[in-house]
Amino acid sequence: MKVVKNVLEMQKIALKLKLSCKTIGLIPTMGALHEGHLSLLTRSTLENDVSIVSIFVNPAQFGPGEDYLKYPRPFKKDQNFCKKNNADYLFAPSVKDMYAESYLTYIKVEKLSEFYCGKFRPGHFRGVTTVVAKLFNISQPNNTYFGEKDFQQLAIIKKMVNDLNFPVNIISCPTIRETDGLAKSSRNVYLNHNERKDANKIHLILKKTANKIQTKQITFAAKAVKFMKISLLKIPKMSVQYAEICDPFTLCSMKKNIKLPARILFAGLLGKTRLIDNIEIRK
């Protein structure tokens, strides 16, 4: 596995691979790699000639007062992880190389970026779409891999790719969970012992709600949301940012009768740690 830290070098390699008809899989990450990322990398190595893992803690997607500085950066560990799991390239550019001092260009997916997490993290998705477009242009992937845990992000990236005609397939992979149900996340390390013990309840409540909807015990969105919020707020130190039943494609929240398929989206703070999760409700 080759570690590439320079943007132009990575692009040169990618363009050369493309001209030699190799298919490229890209796994864009912010590092602190876990089994969620592993599932993306494994799928990429099965589906492409070459797999590139990018590690870049993207300042453009963090707001003021967020955890940009304290975000975990265990580079050596990540490097071994990528190597062990058959990545061909680890692309880890510097902030300066990605965003020159004179940087001015941003991509925004309107509407989809403005609700849910977008409301609580203004500018976040603009930072995500901008860096993902840059990574596409640098790495020239045929296929890119994203986890369903960041469900709104996934929908926004799909929309950007479609709107801007990027010749890239977006492949989404199911959320990987701890044995007790908590969605794997690089931010879980922020949780203290008690918070960690309680954090699995989020998934259990989402699952229970989805089940009640699927079995038609609940048919009204408002009732489902109320059930969820009451249950969630029983978790100590939990403050809910949003808990909604939405259309899985447009992400529009359902207001009256729930129409399946649907998706439950959740974000909240457990103590000081922001956690998100979501679950599918099938037809």
Next chain:
Amino acid sequence: MKVVKNVLEMQKIALKLKLSCKTIGLIPTMGALHEGHLSLLTRSTLENDVSIVSIFVNPAQFGPGEDYLKYPRPFKKDQNFCKKNNADYLFAPSVKDMYAESYLTYIKVEKLSEFYCGKFRPGHFRGVTTVVAKLFNISQPNNTYFGEKDFQQLAIIKKMVNDLNFPVNIISCPTIRETDGLAKSSRNVYLNHNERKDANKIHLILKKTANKIQTKQITFAAKAVKFMKISLLKIPKMSVQYAEICDPFTLCSMKKNIKLPARILFAGLLGKTRLIDNIEIRK
């Protein structure tokens, strides 16, 4: 020459060309082709294996009340023009194919998009950068060709390409002029007989100002701007939107001493027709 009207078909052709190691030149236009476009196409045919001319009157770059509907669309004439001048593909997509009803994604180059024409045409450059990025992703060019007549547009596109890491060379070509000096433009057809007779004075005044600066008869920007504006306002039916001396890279307008190289940028209305022009002032 093949005419392609479908976005996915054009992209499929371009990706196939790329995989067979052909170099692609793209000339993005809004049609109503003239000798300015010809200079771009001619250079592309010399420098690339395949040249694609795109013709698309891009609604996203027109503001309310602008000339989107009346913009000339002589498609048959343009088609013959492209064929005669050795284009390999004429890509002419429909508005519906470029912007689906659910379209949401826009690219903005901050600051550079906000002054000069950006001030008088809010949203214009956002529309330009968005459509150009789409055309890049669809046509996969190695080289693209833009005229210097749209100098601010050129600077903004260069900035976008650099910031977003598009693997595309931007090649700028000198403004082509009528024999009396008027910059060739698809919008010149809007001028009536008398306006057309007066329109060449814009270039003459810009040239005279550049000359006075180069020969150090004028060294202060404010004085040069005053000289230009007084001269321009003597043209009947002329209202000046802006006339500035600026840095040719950052486009920042010079306020005190003029530092060379510089560029004079002009926009104004002659009757109801909006005209722009610019001129280099060499060191």
